[in-house]
Amino acid sequence: MAIAPLPVIELRSPQVSPNSWPELLRRHWLAWTAIFLMFAFIYLGSLSSPAIFDDADATHAEAAREMVANNDWVTLHVDGIRYLEKPLLPYWMVATCYRVFGVSEWATRLPTAIAILLLMILAADWARRAFGARASVYAALFVVTTVGYYLFSRILIPEALLALTIAGSLYFALLALEGGRASRLWYLSYACLALAVLAKGLVAIVFVAGTLLAYLLVTGEWKRWREFHLVTGTLLFLLIAAPWHILAGVRNPGFFWFYFVNEHLLRFLGKRYPKDYNKLPAIAYWTLHFVWLFPWSLFLARVVENLRERAKQRVPSEWSFADRTRMICLVWSGLILVFFAISTNQEYYTFPAYLPLLLLAADAVASDRYGSRWSKVAYAALTILGTTAGIALIAGVWSSRNLPVPLDLGSVLANRQVADNTLAMSKFFDLTGPAFAGLRLPALLAAFALLVGPLAALLAYRRSPRAAVWTLATASAVFLFAAHIALVRFGPFMSSRILATQVKQAIRPGDQVMIYGDQAFGSSLIFYLQRQVLLVNGRSTSLLWGSKYPGAPHIFLNDEDLLRAWQGSQRVFLFVPNEQQARAKSLLGKSAYLFAQVSGKEILSNRQ
Numbered sequence: 001m002a003i004a005p006l007p008v009i010e011l012r013s014p015q016v017s018p019n020s021w022p023e024l025l026r027r028h029w030l031a032w033t034a035i036f037l038m039f040a041f042i043y044l045g046s047l048s049s050p051a052i053f054d055d056a057d058a059t060h061a062e063a064a065r066e067m068v069a070n071n072d073w074v075t076l077h078v079d080g081i082r083y084l085e086k087p088l089l090p091y092w093m094v095a096t097c098y099r100v101f102g103v104s105e106w107a108t109r110l111p112t113a114i115a116i117l118l119l120m121i122l123a124a125d126w127a128r129r130a131f132g133a134r135a136s137v138y139a140a141l142f143v144v145t146t147v148g149y150y151l152f153s154r155i156l157i158p159e160a161l162l163a164l165t166i167a168g169s170l171y172f173a174l175l176a177l178e179g180g181r182a183s184r185l186w187y188l189s190y191a192c193l194a195l196a197v198l199a200k201g202l203v204a205i206v207f208v209a210g211t212l213l214a215y216l217l218v219t220g221e222w223k224r225w226r227e228f229h230l231v232t233g234t235l236l237f238l239l240i241a242a243p244w245h246i247l248a249g250v251r252n253p254g255f256f257w258f259y260f261v262n263e264h265l266l267r268f269l270g271k272r273y274p275k276d277y278n279k280l281p282a283i284a285y286w287t288l289h290f291v292w293l294f295p296w297s298l299f300l301a302r303v304v305e306n307l308r309e310r311a312k313q314r315v316p317s318e319w320s321f322a323d324r325t326r327m328i329c330l331v332w333s334g335l336i337l338v339f340f341a342i343s344t345n346q347e348y349y350t351f352p353a354y355l356p357l358l359l360l361a362a363d364a365v366a367s368d369r370y371g372s373r374w375s376k377v378a379y380a381a382l383t384i385l386g387t388t389a390g391i392a393l394i395a396g397v398w399s400s401r402n403l404p405v406p407l408d409l410g411s412v413l414a415n416r417q418v419a420d421n422t423l424a425m426s427k428f429f430d431l432t433g434p435a436f437a438g439l440r441l442p443a444l445l446a447a448f449a450l451l452v453g454p455l456a457a458l459l460a461y462r463r464s465p466r467a468a469v470w471t472l473a474t475a476s477a478v479f480l481f482a483a484h485i486a487l488v489r490f491g492p493f494m495s496s497r498i499l500a501t502q503v504k505q506a507i508r509p510g511d512q513v514m515i516y517g518d519q520a521f522g523s524s525l526i527f528y529l530q531r532q533v534l535l536v537n538g539r540s541t542s543l544l545w546g547s548k549y550p551g552a553p554h555i556f557l558n559d560e561d562l563l564r565a566w567q568g569s570q571r572v573f574l575f576v577p578n579e580q581q582a583r584a585k586s587l588l589g590k591s592a593y594l595f596a597q598v599s600g601k602e603i604l605s606n607r608q
Helices: 021-027 029-042 056-070 089-101 105-131 133-145 147-152 159-176 180-200 203-219 221-228 230-251 255-269 282-292 296-313 321-342 347-366 373-399 409-413 426-430 434-461 465-494 497-506 519-529 559-566 578-591
Strands: 512-516 534-536 572-576 593-598 601-605
Touching: 021 029, 021 105, 021 133, 029 105, 029 133, 029 465, 056 089, 056 519, 089 105, 089 159, 089 180, 105 133, 105 159, 105 321, 105 347, 133 347, 133 465, 147 159, 147 282, 147 347, 147 465, 159 180, 159 203, 159 321, 159 347, 180 203, 180 221, 180 230, 203 221, 203 321, 221 230, 230 255, 282 296, 282 321, 282 347, 296 321, 296 347, 296 373, 321 347, 373 434, 373 465, 434 465, 465 497, 497 519, 497 572, 497 593, 497 601, 512 519, 512 559, 512 578, 519 572, 534 559, 559 572, 559 578, 572 578, 578 601
Parallel strands: 512 534, 512 572
Antiparallel strands: 572 601, 593 601
């Protein structure tokens, strides 16, 4: 009897998608290593410096510090006064860092750096699923080396966290639309939206819901609304977002009107009281985005070209995940940009619009393997701009060759003061020729990056588009390092840490510290002294509403109160910003003694 041969069992290794993370990391390990090293170099390397800046940076840091000091995790306080303008998620994160690591510059900036890191990872994963491995690498690289992300993460503002949570909400919603078991990801979308509301407020709902609604209408997928878990998802959203709002309303009478009406509706309409924000001119608003997204903003024409090519290839009745991503990125970025073009704005308000534009840029640049006309134009334009800016920087350094390096750069800048200081980056407009002598090193580094980087990328593009991208990204990293050095040099001008240190060394029990004017003028003085400071003629802007609550500490003085304290038995240290010095000295006369002076800011005292 013949015995049938045993079947041959062929052992095969499990199929691994070329775009799966294990395969992506294996094939592109060098690229990912370089990206994480760039992130560490640019973001982690700048956590400890410069000092915390006056105005919003120190005001928000002080709110987090007082949260820990008061053990009050519901109501923010600044200088002992209730500060009800902002939701609390960013402050919870910073306060947690303070409690674990202590109060410091790097603990202040750590949550923002983590948010940028997570934003980079999210961008990479989204691009991987939508556009492939190369676009995934580029998306992460673009996030790390974009100018706007770096500049605006130097200030303690919630925009990085808002951008991350909005992106997360939209990403999980788009994945959920794939159907099947992925529909459960709707709950992650609702959770991210709730965190976005706790990061910045109701504007997050406008951006996420507005983007999804427009996308669903365009694609016709609104008909699947039963899959969106609207009831249970809304309950999850409320479970996360509502408790703090309710507690804040219970503990702070009038909170709901101030927060929802004054801080949201009236701010959008430009009628918020008191008015403490400006609005960029329309031309500046739109053109500055080429700066914030630099150097990748020069590839927007290539983005348009790529979108046209993809639209021609798409089957009208079918929407792939890549098609969905392109559509949602267009709606997402467009909604935010138009919204803040209408509303009052600051330069950094459109921060959440950067990621969708960078995702589109990563897609467009990654698909360019044979020499796109608009890519060539982009590299040529970058070379021209870089050469022009580099020559200008070298000319500035050369013109200051015979000038001494100022020990205090701010003392040179203080006499200019042409900037509108209601804008975040306005102080850089105060830069003068003599001040350039103090910025030689960062200027030369920036000139090198601008002169060599784009030209080298243009030459590399002829042989390898991928090499050109990496060359440009490396040049951008060098440029951002130069920007960091410049910010450190600007530090004494933009921060009052040095003055706070001098006061801290001299102050005795019973002495009083005051700021002449709004607390924002010297908010870092309050942060570094870690004590309550009296405000002379400073009952305004961010502390005005909180000052009206019963039991608010009596920290607000007028000129008469100052004169009485000045003539009293206690020693007084009076911080006077440059723009208030003429008035303060006229009031105090010869009884005012100069205790310390840094970058045009003075500490006056009634005792020698």
